[in-house]
Amino acid sequence: MRELKKQGGGFLLEDLQPSEIFTPEDFTEEQRMFGQTAEEFMDREVLPNAEKIEQQDFHILKTLMKKAGDLGLLSVDIPEAYGGLGLDKVSSMIIAEKLAKQGSFSVTWGAHTGIGTLPIVFFGTEDQRQRYLPGLASGDLIGAYALTEPGAGSDAMNIQTKAVPTPDGSSFVLTGNKQFITNAGIADLFIVFAKVEGEHFTAFIVERDTPGLSIGPEEHKLGIKGSSTCSVTFDGVKVSQDQVLGEIGKGHRIAFGILNIGRYKLGVGAIGASKEALKIATQYAKERVQFGKPIAEFGLIQEKLAWMALRTFVTESMAYRLAGLFDEILQPLNPQDPSYPQQIWKGIAEYAVECSILKVYGSETLDFVADETVQIFGGYGYTSEYPAEQIYRDSRINRIFEGTNEINRLLIPGMLMRWALKGKLPLIPKAAATLKESLTLMPSRLSRPEGPLGEEIHMLSMAKRLTLVLSAVAANRFKEQLREEQEVLAALANMVMEVYAFESALLRALKTKSPLMEDAVRLYAPAALRSMEEQAYHVLPYLAAGDELRTLLSTVRKLAKLSVLPDRIQLQRSLAKKVIEKGGYPFGT
């Protein structure tokens, strides 16, 4: 059993030492080199073809996927026994980040290597793995994942596609419609979810040229226009028994579990895309002259650049901390063990909460960065002649797929509650005790830790406290019915996310002792605590009334009180100065 503080969700209950988290400063030379190959592949091969990709030149797209395969960029998460590289998750994330510079390519790559390939890695039989993984690793085969249907989007359990066994029991006949399938137009292989006899949720591997399978026209999308998104129709598609993936009736585990991986990869991709946008925005701000000087010299533009960099920094700290947690549990596993893929699967599921956090926080960071990029470009940001417009359009999908951000927000407290009720996380007693203690606590009298960021360490502990207080109040008020109270759940999710975000950035700054990162945390901390306080005010009057409400409001107020206020204008300006000097993201690469 892992120590509580390193379990999924454990960060809410215990504190880690700075040395206990992984940060990008810990990358090995080899990991950096993987990143460099990925980055140069983008610069040399993909970006020069970006325009053609956006016009849906699928020949180019497939050629690029094949080239990516030649470099090993499709085999990162495939075990060596099946033609893959079986790399650690840190490497895997670095690569995902670097490939995110071009939205359409990144989505194509992500769907192929993630939801299109990994179900076979984790659940395939030996025969299925041998048959498909080498081709998927090399790019000779392109994968896709078909879950969504017209009537089953967020409500994916409601799929209507049926799999009817043939009378001799050797095969199944699939009938139904799938909607919005990434890579459909170029895929050779589909992971398809259907219900056997209309009831038992099951995954199938279906080859493209199976009779009865047809692909609809390309969707006309807002962004990632160069990626393929089509409906897929199954009209009496006969697949043999050995195309069943995993167990009949357990397909939902594959369908939902694989999304954990999709989610953290999406979050990491958001970092890469944000850095690229920041670079483009910074360059423009340095060149564009108004009122006789480059707009980068104006305070309001600097404020944007500072926050774009800061939020990207926070997301990056969250992502690689998670990668480090993954590797701590995955590295000791033995790849020769026949249950190796299953053990990886379980290891990742342990951090399902963190995966959802990263998905939501990352996609919203990117949307913020993309929006400010357009703003920095002014009118030119609104025209397709400049890159800001595409960045803005491409960003938007990230809040929708891999589970909408609403669904992921509901999942965060939902999973924590489930683990609490199962006794996996001692959340309930801890929250109750924290609530009780907080009513009489005098935060202003608490001594602050010595050293730099002592005040911020105190603020983080108050942030955790606030989250537990609110959890306890919500749980007391609604008990198990809390799962129906979406607005409350979302507020809790926002607080949990903010704790993970704030803590990841804080621990990274403490670990690296980088003055730039320390200042970044000084700037971020008050905003984080204030936004959490606001979440509490948002829901407390719904959870309590009268004297109880008054007591709770004053408890929140004192926990969230900022006793020292840094000069945030100066902090912003000096961070922006670094961004401008560096021509983009200033915290490493």
Added chain:
Amino acid sequence: MKIVVFFKRVPDTGIPVQVNETGNDIVRENLNYVVNPYDEFAIEEALRIKEKVGDAEIVAVSLGDDGAKETLRNALALGADRAVHLKVPTTAFVPPDVTAKAFHQFLSQEGFDLVLMGKEAVDDNFGVVPAYLATLAGVPLLTYVVQLEIGDGKVKVHRETDDGAVEVEAPMPCILTTEKGLNEPRLPTLRGIMMAKRKPIDEVEVTLSDSALSLDHMEMPPKKEAGVVIQDEFPKNVERLLEILREKKVL
């Protein structure tokens, strides 16, 4: 057949450099280093030769501080068989004659059939190490190679000149310097990067010999004054230009 490829690790030219306070070096903190781009053509060509002739060993060599190892690891990831780090006790400027002597010493111990190196390094742009080295080693030097063929103990190359190309032949061993256009350098594959860990990098401590050159000082180029745009029509614009040139005492 033994092919030696020399590498230099250089600051990324995409990022502006600053001269330090004493004026004896650039500011090295927070610099981003890359492999000298012309050296990438050299290793790529070595790999192609090896792919063609089969029986060849590629030895990657770099002179520098510990950072040179990174460059060598990259060469190993690309497919070099082994690497040698000629370690010097300084991060600062090493004069080209000193470098050439160190290379020569290495080559006389190691032996070689072919040396491939970039036509120059993009940091100090001396471009004279190959010539020094060929003189010391007493072997032919073919510079600015844009096309190369190997056979019968000979190399046949196209050398780029201002108005075309010259075809030249030389016996091996010899030294070639590579020019842009020779090939399209490949990227290291992820598997290549993983394999690089298992290949040796030998470290040889190099004592720097005396140099005929000494670095006097470095300074930043003077800031350019704002230009003047002449917007008049012809011939007034020419008159205006002449006027300015006379004012500035250029004419």
